[in-house]
Amino acid sequence: MLSRYDDVEIVAEAGNIAAARSLIDQLDPDAIFLDAELTGETGFELARSLPPRTVVIIVSAHDNYAINAFDIAAIDFLVKPVAPLRLETAIERLRDKMSTLNGQSTVIGAAPANGTGTKILVKTTSASMMVAARTITLLKAEGDYTRIFLQSHQSHLVSNLLRKFEPELPSPPFHRLSRSLIVNMDHIEKVEWETTSSCRLHFVSCSETVTLGRAGTRRLRELLRI
Known part of the structure; x- marks a missing residue:
């Protein structure tokens, strides 16, 4: 299935961890599809x-491993x-991740195939700035405003409704999990399943945590296919 992608080169395969470690040391692959x-x-x-630069995509016949995948930042x-x-x-997620790791970015004004830009305009009461979408962890509605949380631990309160940003953000990795929340799925570090109808999200490089109710939890499970 990977052979149909011209920008993916399969450099090796391994049937056990020992062989995989040996091949990884020799070849230093960019990414691993890991059973x-x-x-x-x-x-x-x-x-x-x-090493952190090696991107991991978990493949399994058992969907109960999804949480473990988050734990190792797959x-x-x-x-x-x-x-x-x-x-x-x-x-597509792999391409985006590799572009980030390689320090590549799209020129402002250019747009990828899905029609969404890589940067969005953020206007606060004191400044206007162009923010790279990949650095945004989540967007949360606060009345008629939107608070944007960045991976730098900063947040900005913007005088725009949440729905204004939705068409500007690439999906994936951004998904609207509830009426008041858009999340960058690539920034989720851990999901705590509190009940069958609620969960708490923890993020990489962002101290903010989010509790999802029934609808948000159901949407998250659909996206994770669990």
């Missing part, structure tokens, strides 16, 4: 030992048998 269950071991043990979780459209989404 959750290997002979006598789990792929998560390997993932935790990888950029996606694919359930076997993998649907072609679902793989395409994972590849």
Whole structure:
């Protein structure tokens, strides 16, 4: 399935963790499609030992591993048998991640194929600024305003309704989980399932946490396919 993507080169395959570690040391791959269950071991043990620059996509026949995937900061979780459209989404996330890691950015005014820009205009009472979408962790409605939380631990209160930003943000990784919340799924570090109808989100490089109710939790489960 990966062979149809011209910008993806399969450099090696491994059937166990020992072989994988050896190949990773030799080849230093940009990304790894990692099975959750290997002979006598789990792929998560390997993932935790990888350098931060190595991108991980978990592939498994068991959807109960989705939370483990968040714990090791995998950029996606694919359930076997993998649907072609679902793989395409994972590849798009991989491209975005690699662009970020390689320090590449799109010129302001240019737009990717889905028609959404890589930067958005943020106007506060004291300043106007162009903010790279990939640096935004979440957007939360506060009455007639929107608070934008960045991975730098900063936040900005903007005099625009939340719905104004939705068409400007690339999806994926941004998804509206409730009427008052848009989340960058790539920034989620951990999901705590508090009940069957509620959960709490923790983010990478952002101290803000978010509790989702029934509708938001259902939407999140749909996106995670769990």
